[in-house]
Amino acid sequence: MELPPQYNAKEVEDKIYQLWEKSGFFNPDNLPARHKKPFTIIMPPANANGNLHAGHALVMTIEDIMTRYKRMNGFKALWLPGLDHAGFETQVVYEKKLEKEGKSRFQIPPEQLYKEIMDFTLANKTNIESQTRKMGASCDWSREKFTLDADIVKTVYNTFEKLYKDGLIYRGKKIINWCPKHQTSLSDLETNDTEKVDKFYYLKYGPFTIATSRPETKFGDKYVVMHPKDKRYKDYKDGQKIELEWINGPITATIVKDDVIDMEFGTGVMTITPWHDAVDFGIAERHNLEKEQIIDFYGKLLPIAGEFAGMKITEARQLIIDKLQSKGLVEKVEENYKHIVKTCYKCNASIEPQIKEQWFLKMKPLAEPAIKAIEKNQIKFMPEHYKKISLHWLKNIIDWNISRQIVWGIPIPAKTCEKCGEIYVDINNKINVCKKCGGSLKKDPDTFDTWFSSGQWPYATLGFPKSKDFKTFYPTDVMETAGEIIFFWVARMIMFGLYNTKKIPFKNVYLHGLVLDAKGQKMSKSKGNVINPLDLTDKYGTDALRIGLVVGNTPGTSLALDENKIKGYRNFATKVWNASRFVLMNLEGYKENSKVSLDAKDKKTLKDFQKEVKEITKEMDSFRFYTAAEKIYHYFWHTFCDKIIEEQKTKLYGTDAKEKAKAQYLLMTILVESLKLLHPFMPFITEEIYQQLPIKGKKQCIMIEDWPA
């Protein structure tokens, strides 16, 4: 029995993956009888809008390691793959593509745009699936789900209806984050805080001086707010009216006292623009003040701005100041005023707060059970400090705007009466006439925030509420994903899971960090430092990339992906290949079952190995794959190869048949068991060698072998 002198990763990998797929063992239903207790990981659905990146490669590797390990340990292991339509994310990618072609999404009728993005997504879906296979993922393709599958959409709709009936969903006319470029509202998580340097204007507002960086919003300001305890303004009473000269003529302003005002800041007095500022909106709500829109949804001034109407706010700003100046209303202008502006996390355009009717989800009642479950440690976080981070966020949670003004996504199943405004949630599309006034109904034009559907992923994919899979595999065992999306996704899955199924969706949360470039910098197209994981698998083999991604990669910490490191593990793969080749080359006369009486030294070697196995198993059970991988690596290379094989050479090359048999027994035992230990990390090469092993009682593949004990 001989292995070829060189390991050819490219040839072997495709062949071996096919062998696995044909075996059917990715599907837990096909596993041998010993696999009884379920073990479940739901794969984070990849955004079907591009290629697999280094982060995906890490997800695939860690989750495959867990799945293979549990499968070898006799679990009925299910790793369920999926893809996400990724609503806004995908639409943005597609819009960029359109832009390059000189087109805009606003020129394309919605139905056609939806179809185009669907085609684009489906093409990417196929692409991502084949790249996932390339990574060696032992996931059950027969159970693959897509967030737009009919059954998933049905689950999402049922949840929406249930939430609505429970009074947790409401249609609210609140201030929202509006991206003027993308023409949609965004959740608070979808905005960034960016520091900007602007001019800061001190304007005379009657007897007061107010400061602002945004004079263009000030046309409708007719409330002037100060702190109730501010002695400087004690002569002004709440509700008092004053007459003053403003941008476009005389106005009447009303004094408002509110303790949100910081007496230390500026003059301690400000005017408010409730339609375009969240703080001001809050004040207006508390005091029941009028709100008026100044800027339209495209960022242009409305007729209230008088002569400035129709102008873009950026163009109007200086002109407005000029006018105020000519009226003697500008007290001073501070240059280089640094302040924080909310921006769209995709295009960096300044968010224009707007009041708009949207669908909101009340979060506090959903967060409470999640907080309890986490505090009771029903969900274990790795690394642990994510427990605190999650709790902090959940305890300070605010209502979630779940509607988006984009076509790509799951349509919100609601209708509004065009006559009386009555709202109907109609998940089966059966209500056609307003029950109240008989008026005709208009379908809601919006789609769900993509996280509203992916937040339901663990139970939706398993066929909640009635399927056998749901009963068998839920709650799932591990949720492994990027720490970055703890709030976007993980926290919401916990809330939805508890709300709908009354159970936690997963017992363990394993959060990996970012994959950075070799210098520890974030990969980005503009920097040109993006490492394509598939290039690395191509160059060094998938096994080398996998173990290279895992060794030393503690959860929560970002990882510098250095090609040299992968190269090092390619060398290790070669080492594994050559050591196996050597052992197999020296099996002359070897009889597997013949009795050998080992020397005391050999017995100690085996005992040491057993000790190693125990330690590695302990690391695996504690989710410390980074140390487990390192230990196996170290043992195989520096103990098995450098010491044990070297020591046995004299026996192997000698003439004493008994001694030779002892050596063969020892080497084969440790080799076979080591290959099993290595299998979760380096599945391809270990499987290829296993297939060539001349041993009896061999299973169909190493993938379903017993983990060494």
Added chain:
RNA sequence: GGGCGCUUAGCUCAGUUGGUAGAGCAUCUCAUUUACACUGAGAGGGUCAUAGGUUCGAGUCCUAUAGCGCCCACCA
């Protein structure tokens, strides 16, 4: 403003309940065709950010300080 981390060898990072500092890469010396040069044998290199404290004993626990980073937040 609040919260959460990090600081250990030249670099990237481990270090599980406190018990004489570890790995990979890099560097240096030696071996020269050995299953494997994608190799082997060996070496150098750290007052574990700083200052206190608890302890028989602290990289590890506590307090403070400094530097770095991340997240959340309604200072016009």
